[in-house]
Amino acid sequence: MRNLGYSLPVLTVLFAMIALTSCQKERSGATGWAYNDTSNGGFERPPFVEQETGPGLVLVEGGTFTMGRVEDDVNYSWDNIPRRVTVSSFYLDETEVTNFYWLEYLAWLERVYGDSYPEIVSKALPDTLVWREKLEYNEPFVEYYLRHPAYRDYPVVGVNWLQANDFCAWRTDRVNEIILIREGLLVHSPESQLDEDHFTTDAYYAGQYEGEKAAEGVQDLRPNMEFRNVKMEDGILLPRYRLPTEAEWEYAALGLIGNSYRELITDRKTYPWNGHYVRNDDNGGKFYGQINANFVRGRGDYAGVAGALNDNAMITAPVYQYAPNDYGLYNMAGNVSEWVMDVYRPLSAQDKSEFRPFRGNVYKTKVLNSEADIEDKYDYTVYDIEGVKYFLTAYQKKSAGKLTDTDQNLLDNLFTYIEQAEQDLKARQEDDAQQRIQDGMDLIVSSDSKIAPDLRQGISKYIEHTPGDLREREVTVAENIDRRNYRTADNIDYTDGDYESSIYFRNEDFQKNDNRMYDSQADTPWGPSTLVSNRTRVYKGGSWRDRAYWVIPGTRRFLDERQAKSTLGFRCAMTRVGSPVGFSQE
Numbered sequence: 001m002r003n004l005g006y007s008l009p010v011l012t013v014l015f016a017m018i019a020l021t022s023c024q025k026e027r028s029g030a031t032g033w034a035y036n037d038t039s040n041g042g043f044e045r046p047p048f049v050e051q052e053t054g055p056g057l058v059l060v061e062g063g064t065f066t067m068g069r070v071e072d073d074v075n076y077s078w079d080n081i082p083r084r085v086t087v088s089s090f091y092l093d094e095t096e097v098t099n100f101y102w103l104e105y106l107a108w109l110e111r112v113y114g115d116s117y118p119e120i121v122s123k124a125l126p127d128t129l130v131w132r133e134k135l136e137y138n139e140p141f142v143e144y145y146l147r148h149p150a151y152r153d154y155p156v157v158g159v160n161w162l163q164a165n166d167f168c169a170w171r172t173d174r175v176n177e178i179i180l181i182r183e184g185l186l187v188h189s190p191e192s193q194l195d196e197d198h199f200t201t202d203a204y205y206a207g208q209y210e211g212e213k214a215a216e217g218v219q220d221l222r223p224n225m226e227f228r229n230v231k232m233e234d235g236i237l238l239p240r241y242r243l244p245t246e247a248e249w250e251y252a253a254l255g256l257i258g259n260s261y262r263e264l265i266t267d268r269k270t271y272p273w274n275g276h277y278v279r280n281d282d283n284g285g286k287f288y289g290q291i292n293a294n295f296v297r298g299r300g301d302y303a304g305v306a307g308a309l310n311d312n313a314m315i316t317a318p319v320y321q322y323a324p325n326d327y328g329l330y331n332m333a334g335n336v337s338e339w340v341m342d343v344y345r346p347l348s349a350q351d352k353s354e355f356r357p358f359r360g361n362v363y364k365t366k367v368l369n370s371e372a373d374i375e376d377k378y379d380y381t382v383y384d385i386e387g388v389k390y391f392l393t394a395y396q397k398k399s400a401g402k403l404t405d406t407d408q409n410l411l412d413n414l415f416t417y418i419e420q421a422e423q424d425l426k427a428r429q430e431d432d433a434q435q436r437i438q439d440g441m442d443l444i445v446s447s448d449s450k451i452a453p454d455l456r457q458g459i460s461k462y463i464e465h466t467p468g469d470l471r472e473r474e475v476t477v478a479e480n481i482d483r484r485n486y487r488t489a490d491n492i493d494y495t496d497g498d499y500e501s502s503i504y505f506r507n508e509d510f511q512k513n514d515n516r517m518y519d520s521q522a523d524t525p526w527g528p529s530t531l532v533s534n535r536t537r538v539y540k541g542g543s544w545r546d547r548a549y550w551v552i553p554g555t556r557r558f559l560d561e562r563q564a565k566s567t568l569g570f571r572c573a574m575t576r577v578g579s580p581v582g583f584s585q586e
Contacts, residue, residue, distance in 0.1 A: 042221035048235040051577050054175055057091035058328050060252045062580055067250055067357070068349055068554050070270055079346040080556050086355050087251045089580035092244060093571035095319035095330045096155035096338065097167065099146050102126065105167055108174070111190065112198050117381055117467065119441055119460040124166065126158035130566040141315065141566070153318045155336045155569040161243075161537045161561035164339050164570040168241040171572060176201045176237045180230065187212040196379045196467035201237060203470060204229060206366075206374045244573035245358045246342040246556065249540050253333065253553035258326025271551055272325040272332045278548050293322055293334030295542045295551055302544070315544050315566075333551040334542050336569035342538040343492050344558035351495050361491040367471035375471045382465035383437045385425065389418045391458045395451075403451070410449045414440045461562065492534045535561045543567035 026045065027034050035045040053059065068082040106124060113120040131141040145151050146158075159167075177199040180186040186199070189212045193199060203209045207229060217227035218234070230236050244252070259267040259274065270276050273292050280287045291311045296302055304310035313321065316335055324330045343360040345351065352359060367375040396403075396411055403411070417440040424433035437459075444456045465471075474489035536558050542550035545567045549555065559565070 036221055038221050038223055042223060042225070044221055044233070046234045050579060051235075052179075052238060054091065054238050054241070054574055056093050056095070056572075057574055058094050059576065060090055060092050060248070060327050060329075061257060062087045062089040062251070062576075063256075065251055065254065065256055067247055070268075070554050071549065071552055074549055077346065079348070080554055081349045082554075083349050084354070085247055085352075085357050087247050088356055089576040090244070090248055091574040091576060092248070092252050092327075092329060093573070094324075094328060096336060096569045096571050097164075098153050098319055099156050100152040102156040102159070102167070103147065103152075105170055108170070112194055113466070116195050118445075119456060120381065120463060120466050122457050122460040123463050124163060126156060126163070127160075127564045128158055130158040130564050138566075145315075153320070154316045155319055155331075157316070157336060157566050157569050158564045159339075159568075159570065160564045161339050161559075163564075164243060168243060168572050171241045172238070173198075173200045175241070176204075179237060180204075181214075183230075183236065184214050185217065185230065187214045196377060198468050200377075200468050200470075201240075203377050203468060205232065206377075206470060208374070208377050208470070239575045239577060241572040241574055243339055243341045243570060245356070246340045246348075246538050246540060247352075247357045248573060249338065249340045250553045252327055252329055253325070253541065255325035255327045255329070255332075272329075272553060273323070278551070287323075293331070293542070293551055294544050295334040295546050295548055296544070297548075313544060317544070332541065332553070334546075335544060337539045337541045337543045337546070337550070337557070337565075337567055339568065339570040340538050340540055343534055344532060344536045344538045344556075345496065346532070359492065359494075363475045363486065363489045363491070364472045365475050367473050377468055377470050378465050379467055380431075380434055380438060381441075381463055381467060382434055382469075383459070384462040384464050385418065385421050385433060385437060387462035388437060388459050389415075389422075391462065392418065392455070395455070395458060399451070404449075406447075406449045407451045410444070410447050410452065410455070413443060414455070417443075490534075532558070533560075537561045539568055 026036070033040050033043075035043060064084060064086045066082050067085050068080040070082070073080075106121065109121045109124055126146055128142050128146055131138040131145065145154070146156070177186065181188050192212060197210065199209055199211055215227075217229050220226060220228040253272045254269050255272055256265055256269065259265055259269060267274065271278070271292070273280075275281045278292060278295075278297075280290050280292055282288055291297065291304075294311045294313045294317045297304070297310070303312065303314050311317070311334075313335075317331075319335070320330055322331060322334070325332055341360055342348070342358060345359060348357075348359055369375050392411065392414055399407075417436045421433040421436035424430070424436065441456065441459065444452050444459075476489070477487050480487045537560075538556055538558055540553065540556060542548070542552075542555075550557075559568070
């Protein structure tokens with residue numbers, strides 16, 4: 001497979017093949033009409049070989065495996081009982097996302113949004129205070145870990161689940177943008193990409209990106225048409241970068257492809273490496289006896305003895321520090337735990353499907369205008385207004401008796417904006433409602449109040465969309481009247497427990513067909529506190545602060561999607577379209 005940036009431009013091959021096939025009059029097997037023929041209407045059959053491998057990715061060939069517990073359930077949680085599932089082929093990052101990749105992301109945000117929307121940059125900042133522990137001296141990590149070049153190739157931490165998803169979306173757009181530049185369709189012009197005018201894949205597909213073009217487009221074979229944008233049907237732009245599902249991550253970590261002969265899995269695995277020991281058991285090998293990953297060997301032993309440091313890492317380690325597994329993936333055990341897409345439920349093993357198992361589907365669609373065209377993209381920042389209200393209410397409560405008159409006046413004005421925004425939402429004036437919140441942010445920026453930085457940082461965490469994003473909405477039951485595979489948009493709670501097991505067991509108002517196990521109000525950040533809600537996400541793998549038990553791929557833990565840890569990072573995945581193994585291996 002071709003690696004991005006090192007291949008013959010796709011469009012050069014595409015035009016050559018179109019010219020060849022047009023001479024040969026390739027025809028439809030259904031109708032007999034010739035493809036790529038203007039006189040026949042110009043329906044195109046672009047040449048396509050296989051999906052291009054994006055930067056940093058490794059192809060993980062899918063298959064069946066036993067997902068779940070392979071060791072004693074030391075916590076007696078019984079939330080990962082073994083069951084056989086099938087995972088489709090997909091791509092996964094070779095390593096965890098590093099500090100340097102994140103600094104590249106921050107630099108782009110600063111350049112594009114820094115002047116007009118500095119709160120967007122604030123939202124993306126990792127929480128460096130996750131390093132603080134009450135009885136440890138970790139201030140050097142607070143100050144240096146993210147930005148000092150000594151740590152540039154170490155995994156980024158202090159990133160919550162929402163921030164990780166934002167990074168994946170940004171990475172998708174930057175990779176597809178450089179593909180179009182490489183193909184000679186767009187001009188590399190970073191200085192002209194500001195605010196909502198920057199490139200996004202969705203806006204380009206929708207015809208709403210007006211960036212500087214190096215060419216009019218690709219040849220359009222329809223009658224009376226000359227050029228067009230690249231379409232999905234061309235197969236040139238890549239699918240989205242995203243977080244892996246729990247099943248994908250666990251499957252990739254095990255790397256059973258190295259332990260099988262044809263359809264026979266010859267050796268059972270406990271860890272991502274061969275054998276059932278945490279040390280290298282290759283007798284006579286260069287690394288014989290050394291620890292295979294970065295984790296805690298025992299009480300108070302984070303690295304070994306001076307002069308013979310075993311894992312060579314007191315905290316995290318560079319992302320290429322240890323040997324890869326059989327898929328070529330580094331640090332699928334130890335170093336940092338990693339976010340995955342799934343919403344956590346203790347009974348996921350019993351509820352999820354056998355094919356591509358996942359809990360967390362919330363189906364959305366593009367917003368259309370009255371002419372059935374995609375609505376114009378956002379030219380302003382979209383906030384979770386109820387979330388902003390929750391934050392301001394909680395901040396005022398926690399600051400009671402400590403606020404100056406200037407501070408209180410600022411908060412009062414912000415609450416006024418919130419009330420006006422809520423009234424606008426009731427009147428279905430979303431644009432006006434969001435403008436109220438932006439006016440509040442402008443007021444914070446111009447304020448002399450000492451709490452202004454806290455308020456700006458806190459409100460920025462409730463940004464849902466940024467200028468340049470296309471408008472989306474959740475699907476409705478009304479538009480799915482005749483569907484049988486799904487009706488509602490939010491399927492996180494699907495088959496989630498039963499009436500007798502729910503917290504509403506004695507509530508007469510509870511609808512038995514709701515099937516809800518957990519407090520619905522906990523689904524929002526302003527609802528009651530609960531450990532398990534629709535905002536609770538799974539994370540996998542062990543970290544530099546964990547014992548060997550958590551290095552086993554089948555273990556699972558959970559955390560609220562807005563929280564972060566010094567032991568938690570992530571890596572991106574990408575869907576594999578078409579052949580599961582690649583054209584060269586078929």
